[in-house]
Amino acid sequence: MANSGGTKPKSSRKNSWKQNPQAVQENILRVAQEVFAKNGLSGARVDEIAAMTETSKRMVYYYFGDKEGLYRRTLEEAYRKVRQKEVDLDLDHLDPRAALERLIRFTFRHHSENPDFIRLVMIENIHHGTYLAQSATIRDMNRGAVDQLERILKRGRDEGVFRQDADPLTIHWQISAMSFFNVSNRATFSLIFGDRLNSATGQRQLEDWAVETVLRPVVVDPRPSDQG
Amino acid sequence: MANSGGTKPKSSRKNSWKQNPQAVQENILRVAQEVFAKNGLSGARVDEIAAMTETSKRMVYYYFGDKEGLYRRTLEEAYRKVRQKEVDLDLDHLDPRAALERLIRFTFRHHSENPDFIRLVMIENIHHGTYLAQSATIRDMNRGAVDQLERILKRGRDEGVFRQDADPLTIHWQISAMSFFNVSNRATFSLIFGDRLNSATGQRQLEDWAVETVLRPVVVDPRPSDQG
Amino acid sequence: MANSGGTKPKSSRKNSWKQNPQAVQENILRVAQEVFAKNGLSGARVDEIAAMTETSKRMVYYYFGDKEGLYRRTLEEAYRKVRQKEVDLDLDHLDPRAALERLIRFTFRHHSENPDFIRLVMIENIHHGTYLAQSATIRDMNRGAVDQLERILKRGRDEGVFRQDADPLTIHWQISAMSFFNVSNRATFSLIFGDRLNSATGQRQLEDWAVETVLRPVVVDPRPSDQG
Amino acid sequence: MANSGGTKPKSSRKNSWKQNPQAVQENILRVAQEVFAKNGLSGARVDEIAAMTETSKRMVYYYFGDKEGLYRRTLEEAYRKVRQKEVDLDLDHLDPRAALERLIRFTFRHHSENPDFIRLVMIENIHHGTYLAQSATIRDMNRGAVDQLERILKRGRDEGVFRQDADPLTIHWQISAMSFFNVSNRATFSLIFGDRLNSATGQRQLEDWAVETVLRPVVVDPRPSDQG
DNA sequence: TATGAATGAGGCTTCATTCAT
DNA sequence: AATGAATGAAGCCTCATTCAT
Secondary structure (H helix, E strand, O other): OOOOOOOOHHHHOOOOOOOOHHHHHHHHHHHHHHHHHHHOOOOOOHHHHHHHOOOOHHHHHHHHOOHHHHHHHHHHHHHHHHHHHHHHHOHHHOOHHHHHHHHHHHHHHHHHHOHHHHHHHHHHHHOOOHHHHOOHHHHHHHHHHHHHHHHHHHHHHHHOOEOOOOOHHHHHHHHHHHHHHHHHOHHHHHHHHOOHHHOHHHHHHHHHHHHHHHHOOOEOOOOOOOOO | OOOOOOOOOOOOOOOOOOOOHHHHHHHHHHHHHHHHHHHHHHHOOHHHHHHHOOOOHHHHHHHHOOHHHHHHHHHHHHHHHHHHHHHHHOHHHOOHHHHHHHHHHHHHHHHHHOHHHHHHHHHHHHOOOHHHHOOHHHHHHHHHHHHHHHHHHHHHHHOOOEOOOOOHHHHHHHHHHHHHHHHHOHHHHHHHHOOHHHOHHHHHHHHHHHHHHHHOOOEOOOOOOOOO | OOOOOOOOHHHHOOOOOOOOHHHHHHHHHHHHHHHHHHHOOOOOOHHHHHHHOOOOHHHHHHHHOOHHHHHHHHHHHHHHHHHHHHHHOOHHHOOHHHHHHHHHHHHHHHHHHOHHHHHHHHHHHHOOOHHHHOOHHHHHHHHHHHHHHHHHHHHHHHHOOEOOOOOHHHHHHHHHHHHHHHHHOHHHHHHHHOOHHHOHHHHHHHHHHHHHHHHOOOEOOOOOOOOO | OOOOOOOOOOOOOOOOOOOOHHHHHHHHHHHHHHHHHHHHHHHOOHHHHHHHOOOOHHHHHHHHOOHHHHHHHHHHHHHHHHHHHHHHOOHHHOOHHHHHHHHHHHHHHHHHHOHHHHHHHHHHHHOOOHHHHOOHHHHHHHHHHHHHHHHHHHHHHHOOOEOOOOOHHHHHHHHHHHHHHHHHOHHHHHHHHOOHHHOHHHHHHHHHHHHHHHHOOOEOOOOOOOOO
């Protein structure tokens, strides 16, 4: 690794972190995520991405082929990181009701704290999922989200605290809808209706409301706890 | 082919529908909505829009100034039409619970049937609401949506069928979230989790679930009716 | 004149000055002079001229044919007005030396007070005099300027106060050079050397200097008078 | 035809002179000076400039950003070259009177031989000095012109051959006015008054006259020498 | 005499990408 | 593994001018 005994010690002064392909690629991907999230696929400029990078435009093409290739890898990275955090949650050790509430609150907050991820998914939907469709990796990774929820619901049913007819996919859809929309439509919603719901208290209310509206039709005794 | 055997022989030579500025503008706007919804603001090509029009590229600039001007007007038109339909609903004559359910089902279906509108709003959010912010018209029009809901909730509280603490803005947010997400994230959601929820029955289930999850925390006796 | 007993009194309310071709043309020419002087021939916009007019763009074409036709007429008008003022000077009744000084001061001040005329002449020179060449009127009108000067010099020589070898055309050239340059190059000169010479006192100094440098080689006893 | 039988076989395939950014830029600037001088800023066509270049339109934008950027650089180059020649004159070793005369003759001839420079300055004045104002470089460079003249005048005063009250800036203004106007207004002046002054002898007369009219008010014994 | 609507041609600029080393 | 220079294709927009009444 790095300047394998060659005769050109030229770049040993600065940028020693170069000559490290992985670091260069990570650097590019980090910048790409920011720029794609800000401007969309067609709105993003390869020049801008390259300029914000610690390396050159040529390297972007060297490692990612073309703009779409870079976008695809950016999307994959984003999904991968999110999924990783969900796995780390480790909800299987909580009682079902607490686990469900925790999952809702986690999702709501996670989306809120990762607007760039939300924007990338919005952008991908604008593109009809074209690039997601090309990546089996992403699809496989994320299916696990519903499995996790399914285990929680099953335990709840077994313990008699959840209703029998609760559909994991529908619940996941509902949680996603509110958590996602809360971020994705913040701009237009705030412009039209003011940003009361966007304030700290507003967001807390919405999170509580998400918990309540998800739990109420699922839980047999629908008084939500205070965990958070 | 165009205008073959029409009933308006006025100025029989050619382009009789022209010299009608309003028609020309409407024609352009209709095409623009389609193209912007499909490709986004930066992804759309003025050339493509013009080509799909019955007039020329020059006229696009004549009436709308530039690409952003056309986009802004397209957005305005889209919001205006939606709002008009909401007003036409005339929910003030239904009993509160039925009115609320009807509003939910209307919103859910309307969004589902107007994916281009949803896409335009997604695109506008990708642009951080920049163009919506420039249009006082849109903002003013849409505030009425919450007023309408507020009237329903108030009537419900007065009649003792709705809880006292139901917040109109939050309810509106919740209805929007599910109705919007259902369309906006269809591509990625289906790719990852399959399109069960996207089938006819799946959509009916989701609509019912939207009604249930909205009504349950609001209604004192939360058994939803069958209206729809 | 105006609305000859017709059946359409429609425009009798305002714009009654219309229906007066001459007034309309004068209005257009006045605006054209301003815009051409400000922006040059290619820099000027027919749309801008028309918009600043009390009439419409179509009328510009109706009366002046095309942009170049309008420019040509604008140039003619400008020259005509200047020449008129020179004729009005009536220097033949002053003693030669006073007449010459007065001509210099008049030219210096006139140019200073009519920057738009100067700019039109600059613009015409940028165009290699193409449009002036097309107008015999302008050329004929302006030749008189040197005749006038020649008469003054002749009287001076006859009276023994001017040198025998003073060439009218060269003197005219010298007067024009300083008076013209003083206005034409004001922008660049001030930017580079500051605007001391552009102040009220600076301009008075330059005017005096113009008088001195023109008179000194012409007058036998070269002490300039104080007339101004 | 291009590069036929050249002596630089380096990279024999094609365009060997390329890959030399400085040469490319100089090539573009040379052409740009010609075209801007001929047509003005708005009258010039980037397409025409590019076509006359040995490179492509794209490179114009690559190196100069936009049309105005190219114009600005063209103006800078033009001023820079002129100033360089003035510095090379090295008048400080001549006796003051000869130095002044030489400066006048140099300026008069230089302007006469560089009509493109004059035209660029005319054009810049049409634009109200907008682009010159943006270039501190140009302004700083040219101030030296007056310093040079000031040194000559001071030496003359010290030696008793020049009057005490001669103002360097005013003298510079006067020299510039005649030298500049001689070129800038050639077209209209010749059209109106004939081109006698524009002939070889006419120009010699004007140059002599410029020397005489500048020296006479400055020199104590005002008989001009024959140097030139 | 007047006008609102319309337009072909051409202008300036940007984009993702490749070349040559 | 890296890079500065270069580029064809296509994008957005403006201009003087004419049409149809």
